[in-house]
Amino acid sequence: MALADLVDDVPEILKNWPDRPKLFHRDPAALARLWSLDEVEELVDAECLPARNVVLLKDGKVLERYTYIDGEMPRPGTIRAHLDVGGTVSVRQLQTVKPSLSVLRREIQDETGCLVHVNAYLTPPGAQGLKYHYDPYVTLIVQLSGRKAWPLQPPFVEHPMTEHGNFLERGFTLDERRYLAHTAPAQTFTLEPGDVFWLPRGYVHSPYTEGDEPSLHLTFALKERTFHWLASEMTREVLSQALVDPALRAEIPPSDLLSTPDAAIRWTREYLIGALLLLESGHVAEVARKAAARAGQ
Template identity: 75%
Template sequence: MPLADLMDDVPTILENWPTRPTLHRRDPDALAALWSLDEANALVDAECLPARNVVLLKDGKLLARHTYIDADGDMPRPGAVRSHLDHGGTLSVRQLHTLKPSLARLRNEIQAETGCPVHVNAYMTPPGAQGLKYHYDPYVTLIVQLAGHKTWPLHPPFVENPTTEHGNFLERGFTAAERHYLANTPPEQAFTLEPGDVFWLPRGFVHSPYTEGDETSLHLTFALKERTFHWLAEEMTRDLLARALADPALRAEIPPARLLASPAEAIRWTREYLLGALLLEEPARMAELARRAASRVAG
């Protein structure tokens, strides 16, 4: 069980998915093989990080890519990432599993164990600095602290069960009332992570992490994009409609007047067809469909 290397009581977690922030403690030496400051610095100084994997952050803002990516768009400009770090900026290495084979294997194992698509990012933040400010994510994040200390102030979710498709912070942002609340209300919780800490942060919790102390902070985030009932409904109806093409009645044309001027009858017929088709589905077949679909995660 790959998650057991990171978390306690994994069978219970898989059965009762946690919806509250939870801190797990591991031996820092056991996590050191995941990634290290030496590896991160070696990639930065050897100019080995492809542009597609690099995002630079500072004080809650993403730097415009044209300010640090070369003219070809393939690599950061020489010295740009190191200069950013030296001036208190945060380096985010996106999709780190595409650069390190051992993380790719671990990511694939976690996907197989959970049925959730997973990506792995890294964040390197100098002492006394902050990359992202208050925001929230549309997926659960497993944060693995590898070096230094980082404090995570938390507020309860403003959006219940956000997803990439609904309530996504990148599209929604905060309302004026939410911004006022964050500016005037102390965080409900705050966790300071040290090397060896693994932090389960459910989707929607509003957070604003910053480096604590005089050491550079390095952590990994394993983003687990949870399967939802909406996802399951999409999978079921997609399969049903694909098979329904074999029925000539569903392939029959709808006369334009019936669709444009008076569509009620066509809608009624189609609704009854779909309801009937769903009711006729064998539960065992739908269960197998769900299992297969949850196993089809991004490679």
């Protein structure tokens, strides 16, 4: 499988990266081969999920760390007991658990140049794991079992990044919390087995299970390459090339740096501007392509 097995018109998506939610439909039986409810239940009951791969969620909260055996495995029965009281189990970095998902993840990385990780979410009937939050990357949601509703609000932060983007870091302002508490969702998508949902970064969402069956879905997080990333790669290349220049390797006298650094700052700024202007575009393009391709390695 590759990206085309999950979404339509991959060439168009790669050319015009979608910035609005999009819903695709696939054969539920084909998607079920990715991971199944039976596989999750077997891993849970056999106590085969290491603590590093498991996060327990309930009613919008990430629960405190649970008791371990030897610091690595959850205490026996912990995960099943959490499910029995309506808790959500998130299996993180699922590509490290199932080889076929590792292959698919690598194929998507090769196609897009994005860093990708795969998580799974198992939520009991009538329950909710995380409440309103947003992610600093595209989330490709693959519904495998049950039904899950996705209420959405447009982004509060335009093009959020990891440094300020998700609900564990930036959070919501007081005004944003009031807005979410008193405003109906702008859109709601209800996913059923076979649905694949493209959720652009920044969209605020609060998914919950609908119906009498548990919901199981995968999320493929596509960590997009941004102009900030490209600027970092170009600056890294300039500094790498600059190591051959003795002028840049020269020391700054402590008195200049600590008391009157203006001259050193001006000289360094002019040096960087000049070096960036001298970068050959073809060389920079090759550097960027290789850096993006490293996602798949």
